[in-house]
Every structure is written in structure tokens, then in C-alpha cells.
Amino acid sequence: MTPLAAAVARAFGTPAVVVDLDVVESNIARVQALCDRAGLACRPHVKTHKSPELAQLQVAAGAKGITCQKLGEAEVMADGGLDDILISYNILGERNLGRLGALMRRVKMTVAADSATTVDGLARAAAAGGRTLDVVVECDTGLKRAGVETPGEAVELARRIAATPGLAFAGLLLYPPPDRWPETQAFFDAAQAGLRDAGLEPRIVSTGGSPNLKHLGALDGATEHRPGTYIFNDRMQVAAGVATLQDCAVSVYATVVSRAAPDRGIVDAGSKILTSDPGGLSGHGFVLDLPEARINALSEEHGFLDLSASAARPPIGEVVRIVPNHVCVVVNMVDRLVAVRGEAIVGEIAVAARGMSV
Amino acid sequence: MTPLAAAVARAFGTPAVVVDLDVVESNIARVQALCDRAGLACRPHVKTHKSPELAQLQVAAGAKGITCQKLGEAEVMADGGLDDILISYNILGERNLGRLGALMRRVKMTVAADSATTVDGLARAAAAGGRTLDVVVECDTGLKRAGVETPGEAVELARRIAATPGLAFAGLLLYPPPDRWPETQAFFDAAQAGLRDAGLEPRIVSTGGSPNLKHLGALDGATEHRPGTYIFNDRMQVAAGVATLQDCAVSVYATVVSRAAPDRGIVDAGSKILTSDPGGLSGHGFVLDLPEARINALSEEHGFLDLSASAARPPIGEVVRIVPNHVCVVVNMVDRLVAVRGEAIVGEIAVAARGMSV
Numbered sequence: 001m002t003p004l005a006a007a008v009a010r011a012f013g014t015p016a017v018v019v020d021l022d023v024v025e026s027n028i029a030r031v032q033a034l035c036d037r038a039g040l041a042c043r044p045h046v047k048t049h050k051s052p053e054l055a056q057l058q059v060a061a062g063a064k065g066i067t068c069q070k071l072g073e074a075e076v077m078a079d080g081g082l083d084d085i086l087i088s089y090n091i092l093g094e095r096n097l098g099r100l101g102a103l104m105r106r107v108k109m110t111v112a113a114d115s116a117t118t119v120d121g122l123a124r125a126a127a128a129g130g131r132t133l134d135v136v137v138e139c140d141t142g143l144k145r146a147g148v149e150t151p152g153e154a155v156e157l158a159r160r161i162a163a164t165p166g167l168a169f170a171g172l173l174l175y176p177p178p179d180r181w182p183e184t185q186a187f188f189d190a191a192q193a194g195l196r197d198a199g200l201e202p203r204i205v206s207t208g209g210s211p212n213l214k215h216l217g218a219l220d221g222a223t224e225h226r227p228g229t230y231i232f233n234d235r236m237q238v239a240a241g242v243a244t245l246q247d248c249a250v251s252v253y254a255t256v257v258s259r260a261a262p263d264r265g266i267v268d269a270g271s272k273i274l275t276s277d278p279g280g281l282s283g284h285g286f287v288l289d290l291p292e293a294r295i296n297a298l299s300e301e302h303g304f305l306d307l308s309a310s311a312a313r314p315p316i317g318e319v320v321r322i323v324p325n326h327v328c329v330v331v332n333m334v335d336r337l338v339a340v341r342g343e344a345i346v347g348e349i350a351v352a353a354r355g356m357s358v
Numbered sequence: 359m360t361p362l363a364a365a366v367a368r369a370f371g372t373p374a375v376v377v378d379l380d381v382v383e384s385n386i387a388r389v390q391a392l393c394d395r396a397g398l399a400c401r402p403h404v405k406t407h408k409s410p411e412l413a414q415l416q417v418a419a420g421a422k423g424i425t426c427q428k429l430g431e432a433e434v435m436a437d438g439g440l441d442d443i444l445i446s447y448n449i450l451g452e453r454n455l456g457r458l459g460a461l462m463r464r465v466k467m468t469v470a471a472d473s474a475t476t477v478d479g480l481a482r483a484a485a486a487g488g489r490t491l492d493v494v495v496e497c498d499t500g501l502k503r504a505g506v507e508t509p510g511e512a513v514e515l516a517r518r519i520a521a522t523p524g525l526a527f528a529g530l531l532l533y534p535p536p537d538r539w540p541e542t543q544a545f546f547d548a549a550q551a552g553l554r555d556a557g558l559e560p561r562i563v564s565t566g567g568s569p570n571l572k573h574l575g576a577l578d579g580a581t582e583h584r585p586g587t588y589i590f591n592d593r594m595q596v597a598a599g600v601a602t603l604q605d606c607a608v609s610v611y612a613t614v615v616s617r618a619a620p621d622r623g624i625v626d627a628g629s630k631i632l633t634s635d636p637g638g639l640s641g642h643g644f645v646l647d648l649p650e651a652r653i654n655a656l657s658e659e660h661g662f663l664d665l666s667a668s669a670a671r672p673p674i675g676e677v678v679r680i681v682p683n684h685v686c687v688v689v690n691m692v693d694r695l696v697a698v699r700g701e702a703i704v705g706e707i708a709v710a711a712r713g714m715s716v
Binding site: 009090095117118144146269270276 | 622629674693
């Protein structure tokens with residue numbers, strides 16, 4: 001095992017979620033430069049790191065504000081000094097609308113909506129916030145998640161926003177599936193024409209997704225991009241062709257705790273650290289120290305290590321490093337990350353918005 | 359939506375993980391009675407609830423101590439007044455052995471081992487703990503997780519434990535796959551014969567698993583059982599035939615936040631609440647209020663609701679109740695549970711050992 005792995009295990013125990021800040025800084029700089037070259041604002045999604053400290057690094061590098069998925073994340077970020085926040089989510093319910101109003105009094109807020117119900121509620125938040133609330137229309141162009149399904153619906157909702165006291169129509173929020181950029185362009189062009197007819201102009205046309213970094217600038221008319229995972233990267237981003245293993249800033253350090261047979265072992269990272277999110281990949285993470293091994297199953301606190309194809313057979317007590325399939329959900333399992341630079345432990349980073357799904 | 363669902367959303371927002379304490383108490387009483395009738399001690403696994411408060415309910419109902427998977431859980435339980443703790447896990451590394459020694463000075467500890475490496479380390483913990491440490495040999499009878507694979511290895515390890523100063527051989531720890539009880543009996547009988555030849559007697563013969571409740575007493579020679587999930591139950595236990603939906607004490611309350619098309623919707627419970635653990639089942643939870651609907655995909659904060667087969671089509675803002683596939687990993691996502699009895703909110707329960715995987 002590496003001296004760093006031994007040192008992390010000694011100081012923090014395992015499983016430990018370890019982030020290399022040199023790699024983080026390199027990832028932030030690279031993607032900011034990509035956005036700059038494409039003429040797009042970068043508005044990173046903090047769901048990946050949930051840390052105001054890391055969000056501040058992104059803003060210092062040139063990001064124009066941040067994106068949050070939930071109010072709880074936005075509250076933590078506002079507490080941490082972030083002052084330009086887009087919530088890319090339909091906010092509903094009197095409790096949440098009151099929270100949004102309170103946030104509006106502290107920082108610049110923009111929120112998404114895909115229904116009249118959401119828009120009507122947002123008016124009450126704006127009244128509580130005491131100023132105009134910027135609202136973007138969430139559009140679906142194939143993901144079939146949230147978002148209006150047609151350009152006509154987008155225009156209709158934009159009109160409703162513009163006509164609602166306290167709200168301002170700010171633009172369009174998109175998350176194009178990586179293989180549907182032409183369809184997304186057609187959707188956008190039709191919506192744009194309809195908006196012009198209505199006398200409305202989108203100030204923000206926002207695209208999302210780290211896997212979409214390879215299509216950056218592909219939407220004619222886009223003004224900003226919301227990448228999340230790029231700050232850490234993971235096996236999914238490597239598989240998507242937007243990162244290499246060397247760009248993966250986060251790995252899970254785990255100890256081999258059992259070797260009951262020559263061709264298999266158990267590590268102390270199970271689904272309560274690596275999560276069961278397969279990310280569309282085979283195996284539950286890539287073991288950097290055992291490239292021919294495979295984590296072929298998880299129980300809650302056990303990772304099942306298949307060593308049948310591996311020449312290396314780690315002894316009990318060995319600490320191995322695992323690049324997770326989907327880093328965003330792994331970081332959300334722990335309250336702090338162990339921060340390193342190269343081979344040195346340099347501190348800890350609080351995952352301050354961990355678990356803030358409300 | 360039910361008045362309770364509306365009240366929970368108003369008071370706590372959604373997604374909320376809600377536990378009905380009436381059902382919890384009924385589950386605890388039923389399984390304790392099953393163990394009593396089978397002549398087995400009940401040693402509940404706290405990995406499901408991670409709450410000293412709920413562990414105390416189990417002990418008050420007759421449980422003989424508790425089971426933990428990790429030291430961090432055991433420390434929280436000791437802080438909460440639990441005083442007889444089995445850790446069913448190989449404890450390795452000087453940091454952890456020191457923690458175990460410190461725990462031994464506070465409460466009665468028993469730990470598992472499946473290798474000489476683990477046993478040799480435990481001797482150092484016992485020295486730090488200042489008293490004899492009870493050690494059970496973990497045996498694998500088909501799960502292929504941790505545990506020695508043969509009765510001969512079990513006897514050999516028992517001898518090593520008995521011969522190690524500071525350690526006492528306490529017995530055998532088993533987790534029989536639900537379909538391998540005859541093989542488990544054969545393993546146990548052979549190990550038992552070998553132990554007798556060595557002059558060793560297992561005081562503890564411990565079996566595990568809520569799905570194994572239907573086989574309770576099937577192992578001739580068992581002294582205790584370690585059920586975990588039974589306190590809450592979930593879709594997996596219903597599928598395993600050891601619980602009904604009415605026995606499921608925990609559900610996730612989620613709000614319908616988008617209805618972009620007639621046959622589909624989005625709820626605000628994604629993989630950061632329900633987790634991606636499929637539990638071997640189709641769909642990501644059962645929607646009590648929409649029995650014909652299906653949660654067919656998750657992203658981090660979105661649950662994708664397929665309504666194509668559902669006559670009921672919930673409006674935006676509706677709060678629905680979802681029985682999770684695997685409750686243990688869901689509870690581990692949140693810092694507190696909302697406690698209800700029937701239709702009344704009665705308080706909150708801290709998931710005090712949440713995230714204690716180290």
C-alpha cells in the first residue's frame with residue numbers, strides 16, 4: 001500500500017473518502033477555461049461536493065454563481081458566503097416557499113419552474129422575499145425528468161411568469177441528454193421564436209451536465225453551463241470520455257478485512273460508502289491498486305473483491321484506493337472528506353450540505 | 359393525500375423518512391416472542407435503525423444485548439447506555455484496536471474474527487482493555503462474504519483464540535443463506551465435533567438475518583439470533599415472506615413536484631433518499647397511495663414515477679408515501695426520523711450512528 005494510504009488509515013480509519021485538492025484545482029481551472037473559450041458562464045452544480053469551501057474555489061476561478069438542487073443546499077451555501085444561487089428544481093409547499101423568501105432577503109436567487117402550480121407558489125415566495133424573483137422555465141428535451149415537454153408549453157409558462165407580480169421571466173433551463181443536442185437546438189429555436197413573439201427575451205439559457213462538457217457550445221444561444229461532477233470526476237465521467245483516471249480527485253480508501261479464499265477478499269467499503277448506484281457500469285468502483293480485481297457485489301459494510309483475474313493478492317490489513325462509479329452520491333454519505341495534496345494529508349473538508357435533500 | 363402526510367410535509371418538508379412507533383413496537387414484540395418460543399436469545403442488529411433509543415426498546419422487550427457492524431456504531435450505542443455489544447466484523451488496524459480497548463473498559467464486548475491476523479490484533483485490544491475479550495469465529499456457509507470456509511479452519515482459529523492471552527473463545531458466528539440451512543447444520547456439526555476434540559465449547563452459536571426468521575430454530579445448537587431489519591421491515595422482507603406491508607414501519611414521504619405528461623410524474627425522493635439499492639426487486643419502492651404506479655428510475659433528487667398503469671394521477675403538490683426496498687440504507691441517509699403513531703406526529707428520533715462506517 002502507498003505511504004499515504006497507510007497514513008490516512010492511521011489518522012482517520014477506513015473507509016475514508018479522500019480528495020486530492022491539487023486535482024480539484026486542476027479540474028476547476030480546466031473546465032472554467034473550457035467555458036471561457038465557449039463564451040459561456042460557468043455555474044457549477046454544488047450537489048457533487050456540498051461544500052461552501054469548494055464552491056468558493058469555483059467562484060474564485062471565475063464561476064458566475066452556483067447551482068443547487070435543493071433549498072437546504074442553498075441555505076448552507078448562503079451561510080458560506082455564496083451570493084448568486086440558482087435552484088434548478090420546482091419549489092413547492094408553504095414551508096419551502098417561506099424558506100425561499102428568506103433566502104431572497106440574503107442573496108440573489110434564481111429558481112426553476114415547469115408548471116403553473118410552481119409559478120403560482122413562487123409568487124408567494126417573492127412577496128415574502130420583498131423583491132423580484134428571477135424564474136427560468138425548465139425544459140425537457142429527452143431526459144423525461146422535470147421540464148415542460150414542448151416549446152409551446154415553455155412559452156406559455158414564460159408568459160405566466162412575466163405576468164405574475166413579483167416574478168421576472170429570466171430564461172430557460174435545459175439538461176440535454178448527451179445524444180440529443182440537435183433535438184435540443186430545435187426545441188430551443190422554436191421556444192425562442194415564440195418568446196420573441198411574446199416580447200420576451202431569455203437572459204439565461206442554461207445547459208447542464210459534466211458528460212455534456214464535450215458538447216460545450218453546441219447549443220447556439222446558450223449563455224451558461226452547469227457542470228457538477230467535473231470538480232471530482234469518477235468512473236462515469238471517464239466512461240463518458242470527459243475525464244481520465246488521473247482527473248479523478250476522490251477515492252475511497254478501504255481496508256482488506258477478510259481473505260477467506262485465494263481468489264476473493266472483502267474490503268470494509270460497502271453500500272453505505274460506495275452506494276449501490278451502478279452509474280451504468282459493471283462493478284462497484286475501480287481499485288487503483290488492483291486494476292485486475294473487481295468489486296462484484298456490496299453488502300452494507302462489505303465490498304466483495306473478486307481476485308480471480310488479479311495477479312496481485314492483497315493481504316488482510318492492506319489499504320486499497322477505490323475510484324467510485326458515481327462520486328456525487330458517495331460524497332453525500334460522509335460528513336467530511338480527508339484532504340490531501342499528492343502524498344501529503346493537508347486537512348479535512350466538511351461536507352456541510354450532506355443529506356440536505358429537503 | 360392523508361392528513362398525516364400533509365402535516366408531515368408542513369412541519370418537516372419532504373422527502374421525510376417517517377417511522378410509525380406503534381408498528382415498531384409490534385415488530386419488536388413479535389420477533390422477541392418468536393425467539394423466546396425457539397429458545398434463542400435475541401441480539402438485534404442495530405445497523406437498521408442506528409438509534410440507541412430504539413435499541414433500548416429492543417432490550418426492554420427482552421433482547422440480550424445488541425449487534426453492531428462497526429466500532430463507530432458501538433461507540434454511539436455505548437454512549438446511549440447499551441452495555442452488551444457484539445461487533446460482527448473483523449476489527450483491524452491500531453487505531454481501531456485502541457478504540458476497541460477503550461470500549462472494553464466501558465461495556466461488555468464480544469467481537470468476531472475470521473483470520474489469524476484479526477485474532478493477533480485483538481490480543482492488543484484486550485491488553486488495552488484490561489480484561490478478557492470474548493471472540494467468536496465467523497463462519498461462512500455459502501454467502502461468500504467474511505467467515506472461514508471450512509469447519510477445520512473454524513476449529514483451528516478457535517484454538518488460536520483460546521491459546522492467545524487476553525482472548526477467550528466464545529463461540530461461532532454464522533449468517534446462513536436462507537436456502538442453505540442443511541449445509542449450515544453440517545458445517546456446524548463438523549465444527550462442533552472438532553471443538554469438542556480440542557476441549558472447546560461454544561457458549562454462543564449465533565445466526566443472523568431477518569429473512570432467516572422463518573427458519574428460526576432450524577440450526578440445532580444455535581443459542582441466539584441477530585435480526586436487524588425486522589424492527590422496520592421493507593419490501594425485501596415482504597418479498598422474503600417474513601413481513602406484510604402493514605408490518606413496514608418506515609415510509610418515505612415525498613412530494614409530486616412535476617407532472618410534465620399524463621402518464622408520468624416526478625417525486626422529490628431520489629437516490630439521495632431511497633438509495634439505488636434495488637434489494638433484488640423491480641422498481642425503487644412501493645407507493646402506498648398509488649399501488650399501480652412504479653418508480654422506474656432515480657436520479658439524485660428525482661424519483662421517476664411511471665403512471666401508465668395507474669388510474670390515480672396525483673396532482674403536483676400531492677404527498678405520497680413510499681415503502682423502500684431496503685430500509686437499512688434509507689435510514690442511514692438522514693440524521694433524524696419523523697416519529698408518528700397512527701395518524702399523529704409524536705416527535706423525532708435521532709439516527710445517532712448515521713454514517714458510522716468507520
